[in-house]
Amino acid sequence: METANTNYNRRSFLKVSALAGGGMLIGFNLFSSAKAANLVPTATPPGEAAGLTSFIKISPEGKITILAPNPEFGQNVKTAMPMIVAEELDVDWQQVIVEQAPFNTKLYGRQFTGGSQGIRQGWKSLRTAGASARQMLIEAAAQAWQVPAAEITTEAGVLHHKASGKSAGYGAMASAAAALPVPKDVKLKAVNTFKILSTSHKNVEGTNIVTGKPLFGLDYRQPGMLIAMMVHPPAFGQKLKSFDATPIRKMPGIQDVFSIQVYPDEYERQIFDDRTFNELVVIVGRSTWEVMQAKKKLRVNWESMADRVEKENAFGQKREVTIPGGLESTDAHYAKMKERDAQPAKQLRRDGDPEGAFKSAAKVIERTYTAPFLAHNNMEPLNCFAHVTPEKAFLAAGTQAPDFIERTIAARLGMPIDKIDIQLTRMGGGFGRKAYCHYMVEAALISQKMKAPVKLIYTREDDMTYGIYRPMYSLTFRAAFDAANNLTGFHVRGGGIPESPLGRSEGNFPAGAIDNYLADEWALPSNITIGAFRAPRSNFIAGAQQAFLDEVAEAMGKDPIDFRLELLERAKKNPVGKNNTYEVDRYAGVLKLVRDKSGWGQGNQPGVHRGVAVYFCHNSYAAHVVDLSMKDGQPVVERVTSAVDCGVVINPIAASNMIEGAVVDGIGNALFGNLTVKDGKPDQSNFDKYRMIRHNEAPKKIDVHFVQNEIDPTGLGEPPFPPVIAALANALYKATGKRLYTQPFGPQLGKSIQG
Amino acid sequence: MHSLKKNELNTIAVATFNLKINGKISRVDVDPATPMLWVLRDHLNLAGTKYGCGIAQCGACTVHLGGTAVRSCQLPVSAVGKEAITTIEGLSAKGDHPVQKAWLEHDVAQCGYCQAGQIMSAASLLKSNPKPSDEDIDNAMSGNICRCGTYTRIKAAIKTASKR
Secondary structure: OOEEOOOOOOOOOEEEEEEEOOOEEEEEOOOOOOOOHHHHOOOOOHHOOOOOOOOEEEOOOEEEEEEOOOOOOOOOOHHHHHHHHHHHHHOOHHEEEEOOOOOOOHOOOOOOOOOHHHHHHHHHHHHHHHHHHHHHHHHOOOHHHHOHHHHHHOOOEEEEOOOOOEEEEHHHHHHHOOOOOOOOOEHHHHHHHOOOOOOOOOOHHHHHHHHHOOOOHOOOOOHHHEEEEEOOOOOOOEEEEEEEEEHHHHOOOOEEEEEEEOOOOEEEOOOOOOOOOOOOEEEEEHHHHHHHHHHOEEEEEEEEEEEEEEEEEEEEEEEEEOOOOOOOOOOHHHHHHHHOOOHOOEEEEEEHHHHHHHHOOOEEEEEEEEEEOOOOOOOOOOOEEEEEOOOOOEEEOOOOOHHHHHHHHHHHHHHHHHHEEEOEEEOOOOOHHHHHHHHHHHHHHHHHHHOOOOEEEHHHHHHHOOOOOOOOOEEEEEEEEEOOEEEEEEEEEEEEOOOOOOOOOOOOOOOOOOOOEEEOOOOOOOOOOOOOOOOOOOHHHHHHHHHHHHHHHHHHHHHHHHHHHHHHHHHHHHHOOOOOOHHHHHHHHHHHHHHHHHHHOOOOOOEEEEEEEEEEEOOOOEEEEEEEEEOEEEEEEEEEEEEEEEEOOOOOOHHHHHHHHHHHHHHHHOOOOOEEEEOOOOOOOOOOOOOOHHHHHOOOOEEEOOOOOOOOOOOOOOOOOOHHHHHHHHHHHHHOOOOOOEOOOOHHHHOOOOO | OOOOOOOOOOOOOOOEEEEEEEOOOEEEOOOOEEEHHHHHHHHOOOOOOOOOOOOOOOOOEEEEEEEEEEEEEEEEEEOOOOOOOEEEHHOOOOOOOHHHHHHOOOOOOOOOOHHHHHHHHHHHHHHHHHOOHHHHHHHHHOOOOOOOOOOHHHHHHHEEEEEO
């Protein structure tokens, strides 16, 4: 049994106090073990949370309330995090009430949603808080009953003393427990004794979702609220020159038309202050439809921008970035990437003598893979409610990074940070996009100007054409073979607009498995803005690398899974180089599991073609086998078999859902995802031109399997997404005999496979 | 009442509509061209019907008009007339429509934003076709996009609901 020290910070991590009307309040900082900067507050918040955080409340009646700290966008963390607390507290899950914590950095620590880190970073804190509360309730009962604490057991929120036959609900002991000191060390449950965890529990918001309750930012409203929309330049590389509001000022319901400057000229951008258009025209009115009508009639003149320099401050690293002027086009982007890829690049990793291996090779295979910009296309377009008064700023919005944008809003409004109050709403999708919260700054500025509560709504077109895309990427792989057809050298060159997909992944497989290895990269500047998109960088690397390894295996006459396992065996027995980031056994583990569960190598059904891929990112391992048939030149995905190692599975029904969704998302983006630009202007602005995967294109069946182990849990939002793209590509090759090197695949299939 | 002209200042005349929504008559005074989506959301505080694209491509705004699924973003209030409108809030009194129950049983939702539209499309399908095939489901549901990719669960939930 694991023991957790509750004092593992420089300050106490956990504090217990009495609730106003009796009962117990257990407060702690979720990520206290992760980051010193976000530790326990010094200011004392008012009300019943006085002193510290507010995570678990036990009322005298035995009502258990657990606050879910992290923003929710479908990763189901609002169910999972309270489940972890409830497990160690040892209560009946059916009796637990889950509430969304309001945003408050001082109270709840780091409330960032991204990087698949929520569960991984919260695991120990959540367990320790639950276990500490349970231990204090036991102590209170021991004192009340005059029996040794060690003889008291708990079950489903009830304390028992077997010898005397005494028992009491948690509520009865809560007030007394609140007066006791916090135990220094608490025992955590053994994984194999979990009752709530690793058992499926339905989404706590399920009923609210299926009955249409107003959970989302777009649903938020207050009396007297005005509606605002903005008009941004139609093309990247343009800015506002002038506008004529006269024709629309008298339209019904219109209250005001003006422009805002989102950030001051000399503003030093923080990491998520990525903004595309710094000056916007804003229309404010009574109702959404009226403002939309006015927006269509607004006359605006735009002008091209020259090269400009922006100041950046990424986690304390200051630098100046030159953003080129001019109107860019996708065709030119591909041509420039090809040209740049042939030039020398910045070396990231070098093992052995890669140049020598290629020079003496009997055979070399070289392939270049590319992928386009992708728009996040969350179903809920960007929006934010703001009410800014001279005294304070209140905002309600879906955001993945409230503690980052809070600082930005405070700086922009010139208000102290404790006057900024953000209410977190459920997010209608995020996928990285809602870490970039320029829309919240905009809403705050509009409300400040209007001196009224305002909701800023982006139209679908505004949302899709704003930028913050997944970058355009290029990866060139070269493999060297000796005369006996052994793999002797490997070279990966990453590039992109405006960033390379490599950089932080140089320790990832197959590095460590090949004697002579080289990784290098380049990047081309652009005025098209980019941002985190589900599994940043990995979302392209996996698709390209795992397709290339398929080709290498074929060249060596080896089964794709056997070949990968051989490489992994090499990396285990005699690893090449240092800083290899993956655990070989877990990597091989998901491959073997997917091989066994998919019936790999046991003969395909006629007309069914299979592809496999495996990848490690964001601390978890995922492998997929895609089975597809072809109909009228397009793939019909008959089945996807998925194997995932994310350590302990918190909530299997939700974990499977996340993986199924990643499979659908990966196949959809690989077949259709494509944001192209011409003269700076996106060619796609709505779902009539931007193809999203739909019901009839989704896999008929997705079978999800987990590696069973007791390793601390790691993330699931991102890891299953990247490798499915390669599994699809490899299956398409089996089906068509053609390797596809450029995403999206769909348009090429229609042409190449007719008849 | 529905033939009012726009004048030179682009001021649009407002008209009164008595709409039958979720079994009740609701009166709104709006521009006749206003789509039902915004009448529901802005004027009647029924926010369960979602805005996703505004051009009938994503299905997030699906409601029932006379029992049939329609995209409310493309349905002007002036075209409704006496037809009854049902939104997600009115699909069942207690959230226990067979489709809603099946959605909970399969734990379909991830972010949940598109699900009201998905449920309204599914309920309409089952009303006209109580035992749909996989192909029937694909045909009826392909106008509803789910960005989180819950399609396989939606299909399973529709099949569960069809057995009730």
